[in-house]
Amino acid sequence: MANIGWDAGHTYTAQVLAPQNDGQQRSLDNIQEAFFSFIQHFHINGVYIYRDQLRNNTMMRRHLLEVDVGDLITFDQDLAHGLTNKPAELLPLFEKAVQRHAKRILHTGVATEAEVEEYQVALHSSANMIKIRHLNANSISKLIRISGIIIAASPLTSKATTVQILCKSCKGTKRLPIQAGFSGITMPRNCDLNVNAEARPGGCGMDPYVVDHDKSKCVDQQILKLQESPDDVPVGELPRHVLLSADRELTNRVVPGSRATIMGIYSVFQSKPGKGNSAIAIRTPYIRVVGINTETDATGRRRNFTNEEEEEFIAMSREPNLYQKFANSIAPSIFGNHDIKKAISCLLFGGSKNVLPDGMKLRGDINVLLLGDPGTAKSQLLKFVEKVSPISVYTSGKGSSAAGLTASVVREPSTREFYLEGGAMVLADGGVVCIDEFDKMRDEDRVAIHEAMEQQTISIAKAGITTILNSRTSVLAAANPVFGRYDDMRSAGENIDFQTTILSRFDMIFILKDEHNEGRDMTIARHVMNVHMDRPSETAASEFSIEKMKNYISYCKLKSAPRLTKEAAEKLSSHFVGIRSAVGHMQDMEGVRTSIPITIRQLEAIIRISESLAKMTLSPRATEEHVDEAIRLFKFSTMDAVNAGTSDGQTRQQGAEEVRHVEEAIRRRVAIGSQIPTAVLVRELETQGYNTRNIERAIFMLERQEVLQYTQMRKSVRRQRM
16 A cells, blocks of 8 residues: 555545534535635625735735634634634635635636636634643644744645546546645555456556656645744743644745744644654644744834834833833842943844945844853843843853854754754844853854854855845843953953954943942842842832833834934044044053954944934934933943053053062972962062962962962962973
8 A cells, every 4th residue: 555645544524513403504515605605795894804805816816815713703603613623624615615706706707616726715813822832632623823933944845735646557547635734645455447447357456556746736835843932931841842834825934033823723644653653543743834923024023013002102202211211120120230221221122224225234233241240140131131022032151052043954854854943043033132151152152153243144054055044133141251250450351251353243341340348238238138028129110011111122123213313423423533542542551452342333333322222212313312322321331341450550550560570489489399388378478578469369370370289278389380
């Protein structure tokens, strides 16, 4: 017995609707007539929605009708109930009714229905969502509605809907229909055509049929993989995914990274025999797609807002001090860090993307780096941004590879074809990627996101696949300094262990220091106690809820794309020249180039910050006021990082000089191969007039250079080499 496709088809009969009494049970013809009547007569306030939609689609040669299940419920509740419970049986009848109506529109009076193109019905609904992990055997063959992220999309393949088979002996032909999805057919074992039966007394023999591919009818089919949204994944569990089968007009609707709501028929198929799935009764579930609705447009933004929401957001944009209120709502349980919260507000809204006449694209997304001591709430800020951003992905540097951040090439087990699976930067397209422990990443993995941060694309050339993926995303990264804590006695370049190439791609770089100040420590301690005692202080009161902030960000991204005014641009350009000259003068005085460069990228960064401040209030223009605040934020962040340690440059240079003298004294005092108690060495150097902190720093540096080695639980040091 030859089996075609992924599952064996079976001939069976079934009732279309639940049995009622004989007088009330609907026949197939009546059901088709009811669907035809729905298309013909359903209207809202005199507008015949589906009749007009079908006419437009037919004239545009688009063989699709999009139907809201809610309208069908309004028109005929029993019909809608039958479609929900037995969609695989009623949908073909619905499509036949659409085809019949299209035939009437085209006025093909003498044409048969076979001569009119087959139409597809796409369903959408406002019914309750079902989570992927809640799908079970009770949902099989039912119409369901789920949402998630598309993580993989296969190339288009051809799926046979009608197969023509040819008898090798009698040359007779017959056509066999195939159900949609992953279902297949079973070839007949015996020929029943009886063509020239007298010429073959013994019949045509066993298994006489072969498939005539040229005369079979095929449609486009695409295999998608849908993963549940991060919000639906319980802590400690892996996200689950389900296979989708989309055909005809529903193919090529989504790309990896798209957030989508799927209407489909929960079905099963027999997977290929292998380890653990060879049992005949075991079936693998998949969803046959009958409707796709992308929640966001190509830039990851919500598209539909109600009139009430729009009125609320416009009123919100006109509130005085909205900028301050929004910043206060960013992680309200974290004390202080007001300017960092303002910078994160700018990152969430982003600037305006610009496409130049020559096709070059300038990014509008803002990247921020938080570099600081442990315990300064960097990770908590990242976690809050993950919650408040409409689209976000949180990842840790140590657990992220280059392929996991960008994209990986995967081989499909069934077809053995390669296809792309998007990584974190692709899945967060139109949103924010939060990368914690940025300094713990390997250099080769960190280099992989250079292109994504500036050009906002990811180029792939692997396994014969050469393509470019979009990664229009902001990056919020958190890192620790080289020595674990920020060392004021060292320059910014010595504290920041990043290459200039990656630092120049960050629009704002904040240095968070855990400074010891009794008054500030008391305030923070009181604030933390109030949070833990469930008595939030005034500083922890949020102005807006997370959901309201998320929707407002989506609305502003959709409706506003501000540009600089002429006066603001002139002010910004003159200020940038001043910044460059000040940095150049500082480098001449220090005699060393700063590790944080001030380039044209930083000028564009200030422009983006200005535009995001204007976007926050739905203003069409970024004015001088916005530029002033953008320059202040830039000075507080990146310029402070550039100047870190240079304001008291003479003191720092003196300290570094003394550390070098202490290192020379230690080399003279401790011979190679000899050992001395640490306390004795420190006491001797103190008697020579050296500062205790500089002595500890010198021992630390010599240990890093492997000149000294601690022994006996750090009670002694041994000199190992020159």
